[in-house]
Amino acid sequence: xxxxxxxxxxxxxxxxxxxxxxxxxxxxxxxxxxxxxxxxxxxxxxxxxxxxxxxxxxxxxxxxxxxxxxxxxxxxxxxxxxxxxxxxxxxxxxxxxxxxxxxxxxxxxxxxxxxxxxxxxxxxxxxxxxxxxxxxxxxxxxxxxxxxxxxxxxxxxxxxxxxxxxxxxxxxxxxxxxxxxxxxxxxxxxxxxxxxxxxxxxxxxxxxxxxxxxxxxxxxxxxxxxxxxxxxxxxxxxxxxxxxxxxxxxxxxxxxxxxxxxxxxxxxxxxxxxxxxxxxxxxxxxxxxxxxxxxxxxxxxxxxxxxxxxxxxxxxxxxxxxxxxxxxxxxxxxxxxxxxxxxxxxxxxxxxxxxxxxxxxxxxxxxxxxxxxxxxxxxxxxxxxxxxxxxxxxxxxxxxxxxxxxxxxxxxxxxxxxxxxxxxxxxxxxxxxxxxxxxxxxxxxxxxxxxxxxxxxxxxxxxxxxxxxxxxxxxxxxxxxxxxxxxxxxxxxxxxxxxxxxxxxxxxxxxxxxxxxxxxxxxxxxxxxxxxxxxxxxxxxxxxxxxxxxxxxxxxxxxxxxxxxxxxxxxxxxxxxxxxxxxxxxxxxxxxxxxxxxxxxxxxxxxxxxxxxxxxxxxxxxxxxxxxxxxxxxxxxxxxxxxxxxxxxxxxxxxxxxxxxxxxxxxxxxxxxxxxxxxxx
Numbered sequence: 277x278x279x280x281x282x283x284x285x286x287x288x289x290x291x292x293x294x295x296x297x298x299x300x301x302x303x304x305x306x307x308x309x310x311x312x313x314x315x316x317x318x319x320x321x322x323x324x325x326x327x328x329x330x331x332x333x334x335x336x337x338x339x340x341x342x343x344x345x346x347x348x349x350x351x352x353x354x355x356x357x358x359x360x361x362x363x364x365x366x367x368x369x370x371x372x373x374x375x376x377x378x379x380x381x382x383x384x385x386x387x388x389x390x391x392x393x394x395x396x397x398x399x400x401x402x403x404x405x406x407x408x409x410x411x412x413x414x415x416x417x418x419x420x421x422x423x424x425x426x427x428x429x430x431x432x433x434x435x436x437x438x439x440x441x442x443x444x445x446x447x448x449x450x451x452x453x454x455x456x457x458x459x460x461x462x463x464x465x466x467x468x469x470x471x472x473x474x475x476x477x478x479x480x481x482x483x484x485x486x487x488x489x490x491x492x493x494x495x496x497x498x499x500x501x502x503x504x505x506x507x508x509x510x511x512x513x514x515x516x517x518x519x520x521x522x523x524x525x526x527x528x529x530x531x532x533x534x535x536x537x538x539x540x541x542x543x544x545x546x547x548x549x550x551x552x553x554x555x556x557x558x559x560x561x562x563x564x565x566x567x568x569x570x571x572x573x574x575x576x577x578x579x580x581x582x583x584x585x586x587x588x589x590x591x592x593x594x595x596x597x598x599x600x601x602x603x604x605x606x607x608x609x610x611x612x613x614x615x616x617x618x619x620x621x622x623x624x625x626x627x628x629x630x631x632x633x634x635x636x637x638x639x640x641x642x643x644x645x646x647x648x649x650x651x652x653x654x655x656x657x658x659x660x661x662x663x664x665x666x667x668x669x670x671x672x673x674x675x676x677x678x679x680x681x682x683x684x685x686x687x688x689x690x691x692x693x694x695x696x697x698x699x700x701x702x703x704x705x706x707x708x709x710x711x712x713x714x715x716x717x718x719x720x721x722x723x724x725x726x727x728x729x730x731x732x733x734x735x736x737x738x739x740x741x742x743x744x745x746x747x748x749x750x751x752x753x754x755x756x757x758x759x760x761x762x763x764x765x766x767x768x769x770x771x772x773x774x775x776x777x778x779x780x781x782x783x784x785x786x787x788x789x790x791x792x793x794x795x796x797x798x799x800x801x802x803x804x805x806x807x808x809x810x811x812x813x814x815x816x817x818x819x820x821x822x823x824x825x826x827x828x829x830x831x832x833x834x835x836x837x838x839x840x841x842x843x844x845x846x847x848x849x850x851x852x853x854x855x856x857x858x859x860x861x862x863x864x865x866x867x868x869x870x871x872x873x874x875x876x877x878x879x880x881x882x883x884x885x886x887x888x889x890x891x892x893x894x895x896x897x898x899x900x901x902x903x904x905x906x907x908x909x910x911x912x913x914x915x916x917x918x919x920x921x922x923x924x925x926x927x928x929x930x931x932x933x934x935x936x937x938x939x940x941x942x943x944x945x946x947x948x949x950x951x952x953x954x955x956x957x
Contacts, residue, residue, distance in 0.1 A: 278330055279874075281757025282317055282340040283538045284308060286625050287565020287606055288725060289316040290751040290932070291324050294758055296336070299879045301755075302328055303748040305725075305932055310627060313344055314495060318502040325506070332507030337874075339513045339521055339757035341538035344495050345488045345531045350587040352388070354487035355462065358430035359396040360421055360450055361479070362438040366396035369479050372590075387588035390487045395428055397421035399437075399450070405771075407442035413449055422457045433458065434486035436466040436479040441769050444471070462489040469530065470592055472864055473769040477583060477592040484589055485532035492531035496524050513762070517595030519544040519578065520763025520870065523800055533593050535586045538753050539569040540596045545756025546721045547573050549746050552878050553950050557718045558744065559704055561734065562753070563726040565606040566623040568700050571598045572707045572718070579707075580825075594765040594866070599707050603699045605643040605726040606630055609673075609692045611680055617688075619695040632669040640676055642696050644669035645689040646729055650897040651936055653910070653929065686898045686905075697730055701737045708738075712852070715739050719952075723749035728928075728935035735955045736938070745951035747881070747913075750932025762871035764796050767864055774815065774843075774860040779836045785865040786811050786828070793869025802871035814864040815843050817855055823863045824850045881949035883918035890915035897927060903939055916945045 281292045291304040304324040309315040317340065325332050348354045359369065370389045378384040399421050400414035425433060433454050440447045444467030451463055464486040470478045496514075503512050513521040516533040519540045527534060542562045550558045556576040562569040572579050579597040583590060602621020606629060609619045619642065628636035630643040632654070646652045647669045654664035670685060678688035708715050719742035722731030731743045746752050766789040772778035790809050797807050811831075814823035824846045831838050844854040884890045890911045897908040906925050913930040916922070921944050924937035928951065935951060937943050942954045 277334055277336040279337040279758055280321070280335055281541070281754040282320070282338065283541060283751070283753035283757070284313045284317065284340065284342045285538065285564045286343070286567070286604070286623065287629065288750070289313070289320050290754040291320050292751050292755040292758060293324060293328070299877070303751045303932055305750060310625065312498065313342060314499040314502045317499060318506060321503070321506045321508070333509060335508045336510055338503060338508055338510055339515060341515045341541045341753055341757060342534060343538055345492050345534045346586060348488045348491050349484060349589060353491070354390070355431040355490040356429060357391050357395065357432045357434060357483065357486045358425035358428065359391045359483060360399055360418070360433060360435045361396065362402060363398040363400055365438060366393070366398050368476055369396065369483060372476055390483050390589065391434065395425065395430060397424050401437060401446045403437065403439040403443050403446060405439055405442070407439070409443070413446045415453065418450055418453050419457065422454055426458055430458070430461065431490050432462040432486045434464050434482045436482045438475065440467040441471040441473060441478065462486065462493070464489060469532065470767070471769070472592065472767045474592070477590050480590040481532060481592045484586065484591055485530065488531045493528050496528055500524055515541045515757055515760060517593065518580065518763060518765060518868070519596050520761055521873070522762070522764065526764070532591055535591055536595055536598050539598050539600070541756030541760065542569070542723060542753040543571045543573065543578050543596050543598065543756070544760045545752050546723065546746070547576055547578055548759045549878070549950065550719070550721060550744060551576050552948055553744060553946060553952070555719045555742065555744055558721040559708055559718050559740065561700070561704065561720050561722045561727050561731060562724040563700070563730060564604045564724045566602070566604045566625055567600050568603045568703060569598050569600050570703045570707050571596060572711070572713065594868070597707070599703050601699055601703045603696050605641065607642050607696065608639045609641065609645065609677060610639065611677065617677065617681065617691055617695060619692055620699065630669070631672045632664050632666060634663065634665045634668065638672070640673045640692070642692060642726065644673060645692040648673055648685060648689040649693070650895055651729055651927070652934055653895070690898060690900065697733050697737060700730060700734050704734065704738050716741060719744045721746070723752035725750040725933055728933045732936050732938045732941060732953060732955065741955060743953035743955060745935050745953065747949040748930055748932045759875050761873055762797070762800055762802060764793060764869050766792055766867045766869070769864045770862060772862050774836065774840060774862055776834070776836050778862060779839060780833050782813065782862060782865050783833055786867055789865070789867040790869070793867060797869060797871050800871055806872040808870040808872065810868040810870065812866040813839070813862060814866065815860055815862050817858045818861045878948055880947045881918070883945055884915035886917055887911070887920070887922055890917070892929070897925065899925065899939060906939065918945050918947050920944065
C-alpha cells in the first residue's frame with residue numbers, strides 16, 4: 277500500500293509517496309495550475325504513479341495542503357455574502373478595533389469590507405453576557421431580513437448574534453429560517469465556527485468562512501472527483517492551520533481553518549525531522565515560489581497562535597504561528613521611483629513565472645538572479661524535466677536592473693539576492709529575537725524549492741550556528757502530510773475568578789468538548805484507542821486585556837493550586853515576570869481532539885561511497901564581492917557519503933531543490949539523509 281502527501285504551492289505542486297511495504301520514499305513536483313489547483317494534483321498523481329509503475333488502487337492514504345481559501349480572500353473573489361446580526365451591530369464588521377498598526381504610513385489602506393453594508397441586515401433579538409435571554413428572537417424581523425438578502429441574490433450567509441457563544445439557540449433558529457427561505461445558500465453560524473468572546477474577531481472570522489465557503493466547496497468537489505478519476509479509492513484528507521488533518525466534509529463546513537494549510541504541514545514535518553536529527557530547536561524557513569514562511573519550534577513543539585490577519589482580515593482560530601512575507605523564487609525585482617532596488621512582494625507566481633521559465637515572464641525575479649550567478653543549474657531543475665532559458669534571465673536583469681543602475685550583471689543579480697536575504701532575515705528575527713529567544717540556540721531548517729539556496733547566507737546574517745536541510749526539501753510540506761494526525765479544536769468562553777467552584781465548572785466544559793470531539797472522531801472512523809485530548813485554559817491577571825495559555829492536562833477537581841502555579845509559570849515565560857499576589861481570571865477553555873493515524877516512518881539512508889563518486893562536475897559560481905566567481909564542485913545529494921565532513925564551497929543538487937554551501941562552511945550528511953551545515957566552523 278502507498279501513502280501520498282500533496283502540497284499545492286503558488287508555483288509548484290509537490291508530492292511525496294511512501295511505500296509501506298518497502299519503506300521507500302519518492303518525491304515529485306509539477307507546475308501548479310492557479311486557475312484550478314486540482315488540475316495540477318491530478319496531473320502530478322498520474323505522472324508520479326506512472327513513473328513509479330504503481331497502481332492507484334493501492335493508495336491507502338492521501339493528505340493534501342492547500343492555499344485555496346487564502347487565495348480567495350487575497351483576490352477577493354469569494355461568494356456574494358450576507359450577514360445577519362443583532363439589531364444595532366451590523367457595522368461592527370466595518371468599524372473593527374480602530375487599530376493603527378502603521379500609524380505613520382499614509383499609504384496604508386484598510387482592505388475593503390467583505391460584506392457591504394446593504395448586505396448586512398439586523399434582527400430583533402438579544403442575549404446577555406451571562407447567557408440570559410434579554411429579548412426573544414423576533415422571527416418576523418428575521419424573515420424580513422432574509423427576504424432582503426434573497427432579493428440581493430446572496431449565495432452565502434454569515435450569522436453572528438451578540439453573545440451567541442454563551443447561548444446559540446437564536447443562531448440555530450435563524451439557520452432553520454435561512455434554510456427554508458434560501459435553500460441553496462451556504463450558512464455559517466458564529467456559535468459553530470468560533471464560540472468565543474470578542475465580537476469583532478468572531479464576526480470577522482464568521483464572515484471570512486462564509487465568503488470562502490461556496491468557492492472552497494466547488495474546489496473540494498473537483499479535487500475529490502479528480503482523485504477518484506485517477507483511481508484512488510481512499511477518501512482524501514486536508515491539513516488545517518493547526519497542523520492536523522480534517523476530512524473533506526469537515527473542511528467544507530470550516531474552510532477558514534485552512535488559511536495556512538500548506539505551510540502548517542511543513543512545520544509539522546520539520547518538527548519530526550528535527551527530533552530524529554537531534555535538533556529539537558528549529559526556526560523553519562520555507563521559501564517557495566511566491567512567499568517565505570518562517571516559524572519557531574521550541575524543544576520539538578511548534579508555537580501556536582489563536583489569531584492572525586489573512587489578507588488584512590482578522591481570523592481567530594487555532595493555528596501554527598507562521599510569519600509570511602512576500603519573498604520567494606518568483607518575487608519580482610524592480611527599481612522604484614527613488615531609483616532604489618526593491619525585491620517583492622509582487623511575484624511572477626506560476627503563471628507566467630520567472631523569465632527563465634519561458635512562459636511569458638517579462639520581469640526579473642530571484643530565480644533569474646540565482647541562475648545568472650551560477651547558483652542554479654539551468655539543466656537540472658526538476659531533475660532536468662524543466663527547460664530553462666538562461667540567456668533570457670541574463671538579458672532581463674541587464675536591461676531592467678544592471679543598466680539603469682550602472683552596475684555589472686553579477687552585481688545586479690547579487691544585489692537582488694542580498695535584498696531578498698535581508699527581508700528573510702527580518703522575518704526570522706520577528707519570530708525569534710523579538711519574542712525573547714536566543715538564535716544561537718536554534719538551527720535553521722530550510723526547505724521549499726528555494727530555501728536551501730538562501731539558507732547558508734541567511735543563517736550567517738542571523739547568527740544561527742547550524743542549518744538543517746531535509747531530504748528533497750522542495751517537497752517537505754507534502755512530506756509533512758505523512759507525519760501528522762487528525763485533529764479538531766473546540767473552545768468555550770467562561771469569565772470567572774480562579775476559585776475551586778469555577779475551576780470545577782471549567783472541568784465540565786472540558787468534558788462537554790471532549791464529548792463533541794469524540795463524536796467528530798467517530799465520524800472520522802478513529803478507534804477509541806487512538807484518541808487523545810489536549811486541554812488548554814486561557815487565563816489572565818484581573819485587569820489585563822489579553823490572556824496566556826495554561827496547559828491543563830492532568831489537572832482534576834481540587835487541583836486549583838496546580839492551575840495557579842502553572843499560570844504563573846506560563847505568564848513568566850510569556851512576559852518575564854509573575855504577580856503572585858494578584859487574583860487570576862479564567863477566560864476560555866480550549867480543547868484539541870487528536871486522532872492518531874499511521875505515519876510514514878523516517879528510515880535510514882545508506883549514502884554513497886565517497887565525495888569523488890558523488891561529484892558530477894563543477895562550474896563558476898558567484899558568491900560575493902570578496903570571493904567573486906569560484907570554480908565550485910557540484911554534487912549529487914543522493915550519492916553523498918554519510919557522517920563525513922565536506923568543506924565548502926559546494927553546490928548540492930537534487931530533484932526538488934539546490935543547496936548552496938558557502939566557502940569555509942562544513943556540511944555533513946547524517947544517517948537519515950539530512951544535511952547539517954555548520955555555518956561558522
